[in-house]
Amino acid sequence: MLKDLQSKFKDAVMLGKEEPFLSEIQEGGKIGPEQRLYIYVQAYKARLVEVLAEDFPVLHSMVGDDMFEEICVRYIDKHPSTHPSLRYFGAHMAQFLRSTASYKDIIPAIEMAEFEWAFNDVFDAPDEDVITVEQVAAIQPEAWTTLRIKLQPSFRIHLFKWNTPAVWSTVTEGLEKPMTPQEYPVQSHCIQWKKELGCYFRTIDEDEAEVLKLACEGKSFPELCELLFEAYGEHASHRAAELFRTWVMEGLVSDLEYAEF
Amino acid sequence: MNKKDKPFLGYGLGLRTDHYEEILSGDPPIDWFEILSENYMVPGGRQLYHLDKIKERYPLVMHGVSMSIGSTDPLNMAYLKDLKTLAERVNPVWVSDHLCWTSHGGHNTHDLVPLPYNEETLNHLVSRITQVQDYLGRQILLENVSSYLTYKASEVEEWEFLKAVCEEADCLLLLDVNNIYVSGFNHEFDPKTFVDHIPADRVYQIHLAGHENNGDYIIDTHDHSVIDEVWDLYQYTIQKMGKITTMIERDDHIPPLAELIVEVEKAREIGEGVC
Ligand SMILES: [Fe+2]
Numbered sequence: 001m002l003k004d005l006q007s008k009f010k011d012a013v014m015l016g017k018e019e020p021f022l023s024e025i026q027e028g029g030k031i032g033p034e035q036r037l038y039i040y041v042q043a044y045k046a047r048l049v050e051v052l053a054e055d056f057p058v059l060h061s062m063v064g065d066d067m068f069e070e071i072c073v074r075y076i077d078k079h080p081s082t083h084p085s086l087r088y089f090g091a092h093m094a095q096f097l098r099s100t101a102s103y104k105d106i107i108p109a110i111e112m113a114e115f116e117w118a119f120n121d122v123f124d125a126p127d128e129d130v131i132t133v134e135q136v137a138a139i140q141p142e143a144w145t146t147l148r149i150k151l152q153p154s155f156r157i158h159l160f161k162w163n164t165p166a167v168w169s170t171v172t173e174g175l176e177k178p179m180t181p182q183e184y185p186v187q188s189h190c191i192q193w194k195k196e197l198g199c200y201f202r203t204i205d206e207d208e209a210e211v212l213k214l215a216c217e218g219k220s221f222p223e224l225c226e227l228l229f230e231a232y233g234e235h236a237s238h239r240a241a242e243l244f245r246t247w248v249m250e251g252l253v254s255d256l257e258y259a260e261f
Numbered sequence: 262m263n264k265k266d267k268p269f270l271g272y273g274l275g276l277r278t279d280h281y282e283e284i285l286s287g288d289p290p291i292d293w294f295e296i297l298s299e300n301y302m303v304p305g306g307r308q309l310y311h312l313d314k315i316k317e318r319y320p321l322v323m324h325g326v327s328m329s330i331g332s333t334d335p336l337n338m339a340y341l342k343d344l345k346t347l348a349e350r351v352n353p354v355w356v357s358d359h360l361c362w363t364s365h366g367g368h369n370t371h372d373l374v375p376l377p378y379n380e381e382t383l384n385h386l387v388s389r390i391t392q393v394q395d396y397l398g399r400q401i402l403l404e405n406v407s408s409y410l411t412y413k414a415s416e417v418e419e420w421e422f423l424k425a426v427c428e429e430a431d432c433l434l435l436l437d438v439n440n441i442y443v444s445g446f447n448h449e450f451d452p453k454t455f456v457d458h459i460p461a462d463r464v465y466q467i468h469l470a471g472h473e474n475n476g477d478y479i480i481d482t483h484d485h486s487v488i489d490e491v492w493d494l495y496q497y498t499i500q501k502m503g504k505i506t507t508m509i510e511r512d513d514h515i516p517p518l519a520e521l522i523v524e525v526e527k528a529r530e531i532g533e534g535v536c
Binding site: 001002005006009010013014023025026029030031033035036040043044047048082083084085087089123125127153197 | 302310327331362367368376447449480
């Protein structure tokens with residue numbers, strides 16, 4: 001039966017249960033059934049390790065070859081590919097590290113996996129036109145009370161305890177002595193997004209992070225100002241406008257919604 | 262597509278990310294490109310941006326690796342939907358995948374695993390190919406894969422099986438001449454016998470690639486230049502079948518474009534010289 005045969009192949013390649021499949025292979029030729037199967041077993045593992053190495057180059061350099069290989073082998077066992085495209089294979093890496101006893105305390109590695117993976121999602125997120133400074137200038141003063149901001153689909157926000165983005169930069173730039181991972185005095189947010197096909201990121205202040213989260217939830221501009229009131233008092237709307245202008249210039253905003261007056 | 266008007270696209274190359282800039286900034290003498298469908302089945306970004314640019318200048322065909330046509334899992338309709346959406350964007354001359362299986366029980370091996378060549382597989386394939394062709398609204402091309410093992414359950418030779426599949430399912434063939442050579446070496450058959458049995462009118466495209474010879478067996482790595490024996494087999498193939506749309510397929514150790522153009526030109530020389 002074809003179904004049994006495929007099941008046996010899968011067990012041999014993915015679970016190392018080789019006997020049932022070996023008995024399906026025709027003997028003869030220069031190499032035996034074991035070696036023939038071994039070609040497929042090796043190719044399966046090598047292909048997936050290669051994909052993970054491409055998706056997590058900085059994680060790889062942080063933990064070194066041996067540990068990276070060990071991580072990959074365990075990851076492949078735990079999360080066999082369920083998507084037709086290899087593009088999505090590494091999606092569970094950060095969560096895998098976080099939930100595996102031997103890795104769960106290596107916070108910089110977990111954060112790096114999260115950060116590196118997010119670049120993939122940012123990179124091929126839907127491309128939307130972004131709001132321009134001119135479009136913002138055209139908003140009537142009265143309309144600001146009803147304004148809601150839509151961030152573009154590539155936008156991602158992370159909370160890091162370590163200097164993960166800085167380490168990523170120095171490793172990626174190929175510096176001879178990349179920055180070593182260090183714990184921040186206080187945890188810090190980092191945002192990632194795409195602008196004109198390039199991926200960008202920056203570490204942001206706590207108030208900006210809170211406001212961005214509200215904006216993502218679809219809260220209005222006055223609600224964003226309200227959040228800033230505690231820290232900025234009467235300057236809250238000024239700070240909110242300043243943040244908004246930055247996001248527009250950075251290409252983070254893909255739509256505005258407001259009532260016409 | 263009607264078999265009587267089989268298109269001839271000339272001599273092409275597999276489109277690879279490394280060559281985008283060079284292709285778009287120059288005017289390389291390549292007649293057409295084959296894209297790897299899965300690389301463009303994404304919502305947005307640079308891949309699609311470049312694809313749209315290249316599409317304006319060159320005829321394209323789509324080549325997939327994950328249709329898993331021989332799997333006993335249900336057809337992956339989400340995958341087929343994405344494939345169809347991409348085909349609407351690209352407007353390829355044709356769409357191809359491999360005669361093999363890649364997934365089982367919802368898990369993907371990402372390998373082109375051979376099928377046993379028997380009645381059960383044939384019936385299974387014919388029904389699935391028919392469904393896929395109906396859904397996509399076009400005939401598909403299926404490619405012979407390189408294989409490293411033969412099943413006890415196989416009842417006929419690969420070439421007999423391939424002929425039966427394409428005739429009964431009314432699909433087309435992408436003949437990978439290197440894969441014939443590789444499988445011939447690994448299973449000790451004469452590659453020419455394979456070619457002799459393939460119905461020429463079904464063969465719409467040819468792949469040429471390099472491989473790694475380990476002495477006792479050959480691994481189909483697509484990371485070397487085409488070897489002389491494969492060039493000879495290509496010549497033999499088109500002598501028998503007539504001129505066929507041909508391309509160079511390189512997936513690893515990707516050299517500068519110029520180096521691959523030399524191989525494309527060699528294919529052109531052989532192809533145009535023979536016919
Ligand atoms: Fe091929």
